[in-house]
Amino acid sequence: MVREVPDKVSTDGLEQKFDERWSAEGTFTFDRTATREQVYSIDTPPPTVSGSLHVGHVFSYTHTDVVARFQRMRGKEVFYPMGWDDNGLPTERRVQNYFGVRCDPSLPYVEGFEPPHAGTEGKAVKPADQVPISRRNFIELCERLTADDERQFEELWRRLGLSVDWSQTYQTIDATSRAASQRAFLRNLERGEAYQAEAPGLWDVTFQTAVAQAELEAREYPGHYHRVAFHRPDGTPVHIETTRPELLPAVVALIAHPDDERYQDLFGTTVTSPLFGVEIPVLAHPAASVDKGAGIAMCCTFGDLTDVQWWRELQLPTRSVIGRDGRLHRETPEWIAAGPGAGLYAEGLAGRTTFSARKAVVEALVESGDLDGDPKPTQRMTNFYEKGDKPLEIVTSRQWYIRNGGREWSTDGTTRDLKSELLARGKELDFHPDFMRVRYENWVGGLNGDWLVSRQRFFGVAVPVWYPVLASGEIDHDHPITPTAAELPVDPTSQAPAGYDESQRGEPGGFVGDADVMDTWATSSLTPLIVAGWERDADLFERVYPMDLRPQGQDIIRTWLFSTVVRSHLECGVLPWKNAAISGWILDPDRKKMSKSKGNVVTPMDLLVEHGSDAVRYWAAAARLGTDAAFEVGQMKIGRRLAIKVLNASKFALTFGVDPESGTGEITLDPAAVTVELDRAMLAGLADVVDQATAALEAYDHTRALEITESYFWAFCDDYLELVKDRAYGAGASASDLTAETVSARTALAIALDVMLRLLAPFIPFATEEVWSWWRTGSVHRAPWPTAQPLRSAAADADPLALAAAGNALAALRKVKSAAKVSMRTPILSGTVAVPAALLPGVESAIGDIRGAGRVEGTLELVEATEGQGNPDVQGGIVVTASELGEPPAKKPRG
RNA sequence: GGGCCUGUAGCUCAGUUGGUCAGAGCGCCACGUUUACACCGUGGAUGUCGGGGGUUCGAGUCCCUCCGGGCCCA
Numbered sequence: 001m002v003r004e005v006p007d008k009v010s011t012d013g014l015e016q017k018f019d020e021r022w023s024a025e026g027t028f029t030f031d032r033t034a035t036r037e038q039v040y041s042i043d044t045p046p047p048t049v050s051g052s053l054h055v056g057h058v059f060s061y062t063h064t065d066v067v068a069r070f071q072r073m074r075g076k077e078v079f080y081p082m083g084w085d086d087n088g089l090p091t092e093r094r095v096q097n098y099f100g101v102r103c104d105p106s107l108p109y110v111e112g113f114e115p116p117h118a119g120t121e122g123k124a125v126k127p128a129d130q131v132p133i134s135r136r137n138f139i140e141l142c143e144r145l146t147a148d149d150e151r152q153f154e155e156l157w158r159r160l161g162l163s164v165d166w167s168q169t170y171q172t173i174d175a176t177s178r179a180a181s182q183r184a185f186l187r188n189l190e191r192g193e194a195y196q197a198e199a200p201g202l203w204d205v206t207f208q209t210a211v212a213q214a215e216l217e218a219r220e221y222p223g224h225y226h227r228v229a230f231h232r233p234d235g236t237p238v239h240i241e242t243t244r245p246e247l248l249p250a251v252v253a254l255i256a257h258p259d260d261e262r263y264q265d266l267f268g269t270t271v272t273s274p275l276f277g278v279e280i281p282v283l284a285h286p287a288a289s290v291d292k293g294a295g296i297a298m299c300c301t302f303g304d305l306t307d308v309q310w311w312r313e314l315q316l317p318t319r320s321v322i323g324r325d326g327r328l329h330r331e332t333p334e335w336i337a338a339g340p341g342a343g344l345y346a347e348g349l350a351g352r353t354t355f356s357a358r359k360a361v362v363e364a365l366v367e368s369g370d371l372d373g374d375p376k377p378t379q380r381m382t383n384f385y386e387k388g389d390k391p392l393e394i395v396t397s398r399q400w401y402i403r404n405g406g407r408e409w410s411t412d413g414t415t416r417d418l419k420s421e422l423l424a425r426g427k428e429l430d431f432h433p434d435f436m437r438v439r440y441e442n443w444v445g446g447l448n449g450d451w452l453v454s455r456q457r458f459f460g461v462a463v464p465v466w467y468p469v470l471a472s473g474e475i476d477h478d479h480p481i482t483p484t485a486a487e488l489p490v491d492p493t494s495q496a497p498a499g500y501d502e503s504q505r506g507e508p509g510g511f512v513g514d515a516d517v518m519d520t521w522a523t524s525s526l527t528p529l530i531v532a533g534w535e536r537d538a539d540l541f542e543r544v545y546p547m548d549l550r551p552q553g554q555d556i557i558r559t560w561l562f563s564t565v566v567r568s569h570l571e572c573g574v575l576p577w578k579n580a581a582i583s584g585w586i587l588d589p590d591r592k593k594m595s596k597s598k599g600n601v602v603t604p605m606d607l608l609v610e611h612g613s614d615a616v617r618y619w620a621a622a623a624r625l626g627t628d629a630a631f632e633v634g635q636m637k638i639g640r641r642l643a644i645k646v647l648n649a650s651k652f653a654l655t656f657g658v659d660p661e662s663g664t665g666e667i668t669l670d671p672a673a674v675t676v677e678l679d680r681a682m683l684a685g686l687a688d689v690v691d692q693a694t695a696a697l698e699a700y701d702h703t704r705a706l707e708i709t710e711s712y713f714w715a716f717c718d719d720y721l722e723l724v725k726d727r728a729y730g731a732g733a734s735a736s737d738l739t740a741e742t743v744s745a746r747t748a749l750a751i752a753l754d755v756m757l758r759l760l761a762p763f764i765p766f767a768t769e770e771v772w773s774w775w776r777t778g779s780v781h782r783a784p785w786p787t788a789q790p791l792r793s794a795a796a797d798a799d800p801l802a803l804a805a806a807g808n809a810l811a812a813l814r815k816v817k818s819a820a821k822v823s824m825r826t827p828i829l830s831g832t833v834a835v836p837a838a839l840l841p842g843v844e845s846a847i848g849d850i851r852g853a854g855r856v857e858g859t860l861e862l863v864e865a866t867e868g869q870g871n872p873d874v875q876g877g878i879v880v881t882a883s884e885l886g887e888p889p890a891k892k893p894r895g
Numbered sequence: 896g897g898g899c900c901u902g903u904a905g906c907u908c909a910g911u912u913g914g915u916c917a918g919a920g921c922g923c924c925a926c927g928u929u930u931a932c933a934c935c936g937u938g939g940a941u942g943u944c945g946g947g948g949g950u951u952c953g954a955g956u957c958c959c960u961c962c963g964g965g966c967c968c969a
Contacts, residue, residue, distance in 0.1 A: 009931085218969085381969085438899060439967065446968060554966080584900095587965085622908085626900085628965075632907060634921055637934080644934055652931035707909075711919080721931085729930090811938085818926060818938035825929050855929090872915075874939095889929085 005654050005774050009647035011612045011640065014766035019158045027779045028163040032540060034077035041547040042068060043528040043577055044164075045560065046083030046172055049149040050090030053156055055631055056553070058604045060583035062620035064551040065162045066702045067581065069762035071548075072163065073785040079544045081168035081531045084153065086146035087177075088520035089207060089387060092459050095141050100125035103138035103458045105493075105515070113137045135458050135493070142459045146171070156605055161613050161765045163781065170530060172523045173461070178489035180530045181523040182464035184571060185402075185453075186482055189465075192411055193403045193570050194453075196477065200302045200311070200318075201452055203395035204385040205326030209456040210399050211385045211392060212519060213406070213449060214559045221382035221391055224375035225293065228365060230254060230271040230280075238271055238282075239372055241293030243380060245365065246328070246358040247300035249276050249336055249345060252316040256296040258284035263296055274370035275361070276341035283314055302394035305383070305448070321349075322393050328357050354393075398477060400454040400463060402522070404566045406447030419444060425565050425575055432700040433626040436554060436582045443558040451563065453522045460517030464490050466497040469510045481511060485535070525563035528576040547577040554582050554626070581700055584628040602631070614764035615640035621763045624703045642710060643767035646760065649717045650771040653749040656728045657738075667750050667775065668743075671794030675740055676727075677845040678806055679748035680798030682720050686712065686752055687791035688800060693759055694785065702762070709759040716752060719807030724749070726852035751794065755786040805842030806850055808876035809833060813854035816880050822888045830858035831883035834865040839876055857886065 022028060044064060047057060072078045096102055099115035116131055133141075150171070157164060170177060188194035202211045226245045229237035240254060251273050256263040266282040273280060287306055288297055299310045301318045310316065319335055321328050330351045332342055348360035365371035382391045403409055405419030422444050431437040454463055465480040481497045483490045492513025496502045504510030526534075528547050533540035546568070552560060561580060568576035608616055611633070618639020623629035654667065674680055689712045696704035728749060730742035754776075761768040761780045772780035812833060817826055835843050843850065843862060851860055863881075870877035 011934090433900095435899065442898070442968060558967085585965085624908095627908095628901085630907060632921095635907065638920065641932095641934065645932070648932040648935090650931085655931075703909090704911095707919085717931090718936085725929095814937055815939095821926050823927055823929070824937065825927090873918095888927095 005651050005658065009644075009651050009770075011614060011643050011647065011767055011770075014770050015159050015161065015608070015613050018766055018769050019161070022163075022779070022781075023166065025779070027781060028072075028078070028080070028165050030079050030165045030168060031077050032543060034543060036543050038075075038077050039079055039544055040068075040071040040076035040549070041079035041532070041544040041577075042081075042549045042551070043531065043547045043564075044080065044082055045552050045556075046085040046170075046524065046527060047153060048088075048090050049084045049086045049146045049153060050088075050094045053153060053604050054586075055602055055604055055607065056586045058156075058160060058607070058616060059586050059620045059623070059629065060551065060553060061157070061162060062160065062617045063581060063583050063625060063702065064549070065160075065617075066621055066762045067549060067551070067697075067700070068163050069765060069781055070697045070702075070785065072781060073758065073761065073783060075784060078163070078165075079168075079531075079547075080162075080164050081170065082154075082157065082162070082164045082166070083170045083172060083527060083531070084146065084150045085172045085520065085524060086142070086150070087172040087460050087523055089209075089455075089457060089459075091142050091146060092138075092457060093387075095138065095145055095459075096130055097125060098145055099141050100130055101133050101138065101141060102127065102130040103135055104132040105135045105458065107132060107134040109134045109136040113140075115141060139459055143173075146173075156608070159605070159608050159613055161617065163765070168531065172520070172527075172530075173459070175489055176536065177523055177526075177530050178461045180526055180534060180536070181461040181518060182483075182488045182490065183485055183535060184526055184529065184567060185518065185522065186464060186485075187571060188402055189480075189482065191570070194400060195403075196398055196400045196454075196480075198396060198398045200308050200320075200394050200396045201399055202305075202383065202385075202392045203324060203397070204388045204390070205324070205393055206388050206390050207385065207457070208324060210395075210397060210452055210454060212452045212521075213447065214451075214521065214563070215386050216392075217384050217386040218381045219384050220379045221384075223378055223380060223382075225378050226362065226365070226375045227294070227372040228298075229274055229370040229372060230298075231274070232266075232269065232271055237370075237372075238266065238296065239294050240296050240298045242298055242303075243378065244300070244303050244354075244358070245361045246349070246354050247303050247321065248273060248298075248361055249278075249328075249333065249341065249349065250300040250302075250319050250321040251278065251280055251298045252301055252311065252319055253280050253299045253314065254282045254296055255285050255288045255299050255310055255314075256282070257288045257290045258286060260284075260288070260290050260295050266296075274368060275344060275364050276336050277339045278319075278335055283310075285310055285314060301396075304394070308394060309448075318396065320396055322354065322395060324395055324397070326353060326390070326393055328352050328354070399452050400516070400518075401450040402453050402566070403570075404447060404451040404563070405444060406449045406451065419447070422562075422565060422569060425569055428575055429565070429577070430579045432579060432581045433624075436557065436580070436626055439554065439557045440562060443562060451519075451566070453519045454514075454516040455519050456515075457517050460520065461489070461523050462491050462493065463514040463516045463518055464488065464492065465514045466492050466500075466511045467514065469506065469508055469512055471508050473508045475512055480514075521559055521563045524560055525567045528564065528568065529571065534571075545576075546572070546574050549579045549581060550577040551581040551583065554584065557582070579700065582626050584623065584626055586631050587628050607636075611636040612640055612643065612766075614643040614766050617765075618642060618706075618763060621702055621706050625700060639764070642713075642760075643764050645717060646713070646757070646764065646767045646771060649713075649721065650753055650757070650774070652721065653753050654775055656746050656749070657730070668747050669751055669754060670747060671751065671790060673740075673747040674744050674751070674794050676744040676748075677798055677802060678720075678723060678849055679744050680795040681800055681802035681806075681842070681845075682716070682748060682752060683791045684795035684798045685800035685803055686755055687788040687795060690755065690759065690786050690788040690791065694787075697762075705759075706763050709756065709763075713756050713760070715803075715807065716756070719810060720752075720803060721749075722853045723806055723810060723846065723849040727849060751791070755791065758783055758786050799842065801839070802842030802845055804876065805835070805839035805878075806846035808839065808878045809835065809843045809846075809850050810853050812875045812878045812880050813850070813856070813883075815875065816883050817885070820885055822885060825855060826888040827886035828854055828856045828858070828860070829884040829886045830860070831856065832861045832863060832881045834863050834869050834879050834881050836865045836870065836872070836877040839878060840864060843878070858884075 068078050068080050100117040223243040225241045267284050270279050301320050328349045332345045349357045405422045409416050426440045468476045500511050532545040615636040619635040692708045693705040724745040728745040757768045870879040
């Protein structure tokens with residue numbers, strides 16, 4: 001075995017060197033001839049390409065890569081593609097800001113359009129200054145920008161050392177993804193799992209789109225309780241409290257809890273609303289809370305989700321007043337037009353924002369005397385779109401839904417309990433850590449509606465349907481026209497359905513395309529199907545699906561993980577993957593979540609350049625799954641030190657016996673050559689490490705594997721290497737005249753190094769690969785994962801304790817010198833060492849090496865430690881009871 | 896209001912089914928330039944294991960309760 005060990009080692013430049021080599025040699029290229037049993041497939045989260053990656057990404061993606069590299073070395077053919085989630089609102093927003101444009105679908109396409117800006121350096125262009133452009137122009141800009149981002153992302157991942165197969169990348173907006181997404185939707189539609197409904201739903205007035213339950217975020221929002229009087233037929237007031245008096249024109253009932261004593265006589269009667277004089281019933285419903293406000297609430301269509309529940313369950317009429325733009329309808333509603341409030345509505349409310357309408361209603365209430373007391377300020381939890389900053393409204397609109405167990409599902413009299421089916425899938429999935437399962441269960445259990453998938457946006461996968469336009473000019477939503485699978489992907493807004501031509505768009509007897517796109521998650525939920533070649537590459541699909549691992553963050557269990565389970569369950573009747581590995585958050589040193597707004601975000605690339613990728617990976621790998629971790633530079637420095645130590649220790653271990661002339665030499669890995677007890681003890685200990693590290697990685701506990709391996713490696717450097725140094729040098733013996741003891745040490749060093757490099761390879765892939773390249777062929781990342789058995793047989797019946805004992809004895813000798821404040825090279829002329837009985841055999845067996853490493857020149861007497869002698873926590877209880885130090889060696893000038 | 900996670904040395908964290916479990920690394924202090932490594936080595940000090948109860952022969956470990964941090968759902 002030829003060695004070429006450099007004189008000077010360094011971690012610098014390894015990232016680029018090996019990224020290039022791995023690419024050139026196809027080290028991580030997936031071999032698609034492997035069978036399902038031989039494959040380990042990973043469904044990695046496609047990062048959103050709308051901003052920048054942050055340290056949290058580096059953190060969690062490293063966890064995945066550790067698994068990938070481990071499985072690959074275990075002999076699995078790892079299927080590890082990478083996608084980019086470019087689809088959706090984040091990209092739209094970024095394009096608006098970056099290019100200073102805004103999408104207006106009514107505008108025509110402009111050939112060769114050049115945007116007013118190309119990068120505004122983070123400064124958002126005011127909406128008024130944004131240039132309106134056609135949808136097609138807008139999408140072109142989306143694609144231009146994401147292509148740029150994707151290059152940067154890939155560069156970062158390569159530098160971090162993700163062992164992704166870079167020939168397997170995809171975008172959630174590319175043609176394959178669009179086709180898959182549309183195909184899945186059409187399948188859902190065919191089976192009755194997708195449907196459209198005209199229903200009240202959450203609506204973001206800023207982004208002008210419907211929003212799904214999974215995208216909600218409840219936030220504290222300030223408001224005022226207004227105590228407002230309704231009136232019984234005899235004029236007696238009934239007071240309710242509301243934070244949204246502007247919805248008074250939309251009131252459809254007053255509702256109190258059925259057990260509420262105060263309102264028993266009111267149930268079943270009617271009252272009239274103030275200002276508008278609309279007669280409404282007083283009803284009982286258990287969702288009314290007795291101790292909130294007056295205990296009786298006004299139900300409007302629609303102020304919040306409870307209103308929707310009441311409206312549905314009590315079958316109340318719809319009197320909606322708020323439009324998609326968040327303003328009150330411009331036309332006076334019919335139930336008000338004939339009443340006393342018609343004038344108020346027309347003059348004070350029509351076309352107003354909720355804010356100014358509220359002011360107008362409150363003023364009118366004051367005037368009419370129906371406002372009791374002053375409004376009381378309050379903070380209440382209000383629903384927001386997670387990306388928005390105005391409270392959501394509830395607007396009735398026609399939208400597409402996919403069933404997800406959130407609502408009863410019955411067709412032709414038979415009901416299907418999808419919620420229970422999905423809960424059962426959750427139990428089937430192996431979560432790491434296991435407690436993350438409850439997040440899934442809580443979410444599924446708490447769903448209160450099906451999944452709203454249509455979005456009134458632009459940069460997304462189109463809802464693949466058209467609708468006939470009847471002779472009357474009305475659109476027939478009940479009979480959507482669908483494309484065939486072969487036509488996918490389609491854009492119904494620019495393509496005509498089969499049997500029609502473009503001239504018939506919008507014409508009576510013709511068609512219209514559905515203008516909506518699908519929710520980003522409607523596509524993201526298909527990533528395992530997309531990458532596995534579903535309905536596109538049956539051969540591949542069979543080899544990789546269902547997949548083995550879904551790694552992701554805990555924040556998207558309710559969205560990405562859940563929706564993916566839904567789609568796979570509906571489509572294939574299986575879980576999409578066997579395991580879900582959930583990474584924690586990165587917290588800043590104040591234990592706050594790192595976020596851009598706090599300005600505490602570190603650019604990942606800078607981090608990798610400054611500390612080195614192995615170092616950053618070490619920090620990430622040292623944090624357990626599911627546990628939040630501190631952003632700690634100190635931890636990276638430790639990782640860097642480990643990487644450098646690996647280089648240096650390896651260089652040292654491999655240099656013994658090297659011919660100084662040629663710089664090369666022979667090295668053997670033959671276990672039979674390991675004959676010395678201490679060497680065997682070291683291998684015996686290593687065998688245990690291999691077992692433990694392997695078991696830990698199999699259980700998705702990479703932290704434990706790293707810890708066990710790392711600490712053994714340090715002990716190997718500090719004790720074993722020191723102990724065998726002299727023996728391994730072979731004290732002047734020529735290459736042909738080596739003693740068995742010297743060969744034993746050299747061989748044991750080589751075997752241990754070979755094993756430890758492989759154990760560390762998933763964690764610090766660059767340093768280990770560098771060392772591997774000095775003396776082995778191929779990549780360490782394709783080398784087989786070590787097993788304990790060969791080490792055990794090489795170790796024969798040696799006790800791992802012997803190495804610990806010898807190490808402790810050496811430390812005891814060093815302590816004498818340290819206490820005497822002399823150099824470690826100072827000879828010990830004679831000494832007596834007290835050793836606990838249990839360690840005595842180990843110390844005795846290595847006494848020659850101990851003497852050498854401790855520079856003991858005269859007699860070294862070993863005695864059994866007596867009761868109370870020595871502290872077991874210090875050097876295992878081994879103490880030097882008497883010693884005589886020689887002259888410290890002359891100091892040599894450093895150089 | 897319900898649920899989950901978390902609180903161990905100045906810092907970051909291990910402590911598997913209750914019995915050497917008071918640990919590691921960093922930092923700190925002292926010393927040392929040893930033919931791998933100063934991006935180093937050697938040695939040392941450091942804790943009422945959040946508080947209080949309880950179960951037990953025995954409790955960071957199990958139970959109850961309170962307090963502090965984080966998150967999710969109402």
